[in-house]
Amino acid sequence: KSALEALLFVSGNPLSMDKLKGIFDEATVDQIDMQLAVLRQDYDDRGAGIMLAEVAGGYQLATRPEHFGWIRKFKAVKVSTRLSKPALETLAIVAYKQPITRSEVEAVRGVNIGGIMRTLMERRLVKIVGKKDVPGKPMMYGTTQDFLQYFGLKDLSSLPTLKEFQELEAGEDVMEEVPTGDANAVAAPASEAEILEEEAAYADLAPEEETPSAEPTETAATAATRESQAE
Incomplete structure (x- = not known):
């Protein structure tokens, strides 16, 4: 033992x-x-x-979850470990409907999620899992092992209900709402090169062609600003 x-x-x-x-x-x-x-x-x-x-x-x-407040004081958790409401909403859609393409997520949310999806990939919470067998061969996304670890889930069958995810979105800090997850236990953020390498793994297939969202396209910088304001 x-x-x-x-x-x-x-x-x-x-x-x-x-x-x-x-x-x-x-x-x-x-x-x-x-x-x-x-x-x-x-x-x-x-x-x-x-x-x-x-x-x-x-x-x-x-x-133990009841000691999270003390641990946060000791570790001085930075804002960068938090997920914004738009990021949580996007992550929830991917988690429940995976594998799913970016355009399919955008159809649900009604906005361009390019910047948010890249952020989730940098956090190693979402990854490319393949290409959809339809014209254009759009990339499909799914959650990672780090996603399970971040939220303290045994497996995907342990996903919280949609109501619980909505309660997460209503909170200011995802780590307070799901204290069993440990941001420090999650792997280091993925670099831009690693993400590009992952995308290149599917480069032999037709390039991604996704239908535009109903909202005007936003740049990654605009998406990041909107996420910051949402927090």
Whole structure:
């Protein structure tokens, strides 16, 4: 149990059962699962400040939600870790309707979301998952493992209801509304080069042709300004 706890402590990302089984190769899945349960119960019984959370298909040590206020004071969380209301709305559409093209998201929102989508990709919350088999071959987007980790979700079946997402949009800080997520545990933001490399992976297919939105096209700078004002 102590070795398991040590691994969870030093790991910056959730450890899957397959990963744990590969490390503890002499133990069975049932034995590892039992030790995880013992560890979780131990934290609960002691009222420890940390807990064992099942996140993004793996296991991770996390701080308890009730201590978030103190942790935020200590870490001095910056505004850059927050998601604006437009970004949350766009992310919710992608999460529930994935895989989905940019034009399909824009049809729901009624505005151009180019700048917002790029921001979500930089945060590693959204990624390109393929191209739609229709004329123009538009890129399709979906959520990432970091999305699950950010919101403290076990998998996509654990997605909150639309009402809960609306409550998130009504809040000022997404991390306060979903305290089980840990912005510090999310991978470093994707660089422009990484995003371009991801897009280039589909360059052998026809270029993306998406229907324009009902609203005038906005630049990335305009989108960023609108997001800032929305916060």
